Amino acid sequence: MTVTHIAVIGSGTMGRQIGMACAVAGITATVQDISADAVDAARDDMDTWLDGRVTKGRLTAEDAASARSRITFTTSLEDAVGHADLVIEAATEKLDIKRSIFTRLDALAPDHAILATNSSTYGSSAVADATGRPDKVCNMHFFNPALVMKAVEIVRNPQTSDDTVAAVTAVVEALGKKPVLLAKETPGFVANRLLNAVRTEALKLYGSGVASVEDIDTAATAALGYPMGPFALMDLVGIDVTYDIRQASYEMTGDPAELPHPLLVEKYSSGDYGRKTGKGWYSYDD
Ligand code: 3HC
Numbered sequence: 001m002t003v004t005h006i007a008v009i010g011s012g013t014m015g016r017q018i019g020m021a022c023a024v025a026g027i028t029a030t031v032q033d034i035s036a037d038a039v040d041a042a043r044d045d046m047d048t049w050l051d052g053r054v055t056k057g058r059l060t061a062e063d064a065a066s067a068r069s070r071i072t073f074t075t076s077l078e079d080a081v082g083h084a085d086l087v088i089e090a091a092t093e094k095l096d097i098k099r100s101i102f103t104r105l106d107a108l109a110p111d112h113a114i115l116a117t118n119s120s121t122y123g124s125s126a127v128a129d130a131t132g133r134p135d136k137v138c139n140m141h142f143f144n145p146a147l148v149m150k151a152v153e154i155v156r157n158p159q160t161s162d163d164t165v166a167a168v169t170a171v172v173e174a175l176g177k178k179p180v181l182l183a184k185e186t187p188g189f190v191a192n193r194l195l196n197a198v199r200t201e202a203l204k205l206y207g208s209g210v211a212s213v214e215d216i217d218t219a220a221t222a223a224l225g226y227p228m229g230p231f232a233l234m235d236l237v238g239i240d241v242t243y244d245i246r247q248a249s250y251e252m253t254g255d256p257a258e259l260p261h262p263l264l265v266e267k268y269s270s271g272d273y274g275r276k277t278g279k280g281w282y283s284y285d286d
Pocket of ligand 1: 142143145148241
């Protein structure tokens with residue numbers, strides 16, 4: 001199956017950039033959200049980003065205009081998915097909400113459409129049985145910022161068909177990204193598990209007074225060549241998202257080692273979620 005029209009459900013940080021990445025790669029995209037304000041914010045963000053790409057010389061004005069013409073924003077789920085070959089759900093990380101979205105997607109999307117979730121937390125088997133097409137359900141896990149990061153994890157659930165995996169792999173490649181295929185579901189998938197190991201050590205080092213947040217991040221960037229340190233990355237991804245991933249891993253495995261570190265719990269409880277709230281481990285002016 002060739003995917004020419006993608007619907008993205010959720011216009012937050014991830015959803016809007018996944019939609020923009022599709023439009024820039026030549027794929028027709030519709031981004032849907034229940035809130036008109038969220039949809040307007042996503043559209044404004046896209047306009048600003050495309051203008052910036054043109055100013056920076058990364059895109060021609062014609063290519064930017066053509067990307068703009070390929071993407072629409074809507075609050076109607078029916079309009080968004082009615083002609084989609086692939087739906088990527090990037091809504092809130094609440095399982096009951098995701099399950100009800102998947103039931104509605106199953107009713108509204110064409111029979112051939114693949115239904116993927118961008119969840120960092122839940123394997124698609126947690127939503128596949130809310131549809132009548134579990135063979136066409138899988139995870140497509142993008143990384144923040146989705147316009148920049150070059151990998152997408154494709155995670156099979158026990159019922160995902162080979163055709164589904166082949167079709168989403170082709171989409172990932174069409175987006176100019178590298179597919180990372182997981183043959184089975186595991187909490188945290190691959191990249192977040194690698195990241196969690198570094199993050200846990202960083203929190204332990206800071207918590208035991210060995211070094212400051214800034215110095216630990218400097219060790220990661222200047223000594224190890226990471227693009228950003230673990231604390232700056234938590235602020236980028238969101239302290240809330242980071243906390244939720246750990247908490248869900250604990251709930252899935254029952255392993256106390258998966259519990260969020262007390263310092264992460266403290267930061268989460270303070271409501272300082274990182275860049276999105278203007279303050280996390282660091283402060284942000286805008
Ligand atoms: N949105 C879109 N584009 C962005 C961006 C954003 N939020 N932030 C940076 N960029 C673009 C810039 O426009 C620039 O593009 P250009 O070179 O084509 O002009 C390019 O990225 C580099 O940006 P900067 O020069 O401003 O800054 P850096 O070189 O420091 O790069 C970074 C910023 C790309 C965020 C880099 O620091 C990085 O790769 N950090 C690690 C990010 C990471 O690990 N992400 C994965 C998180 S885990 C996750 O998402 C999983 C989920 O389940 C939680």
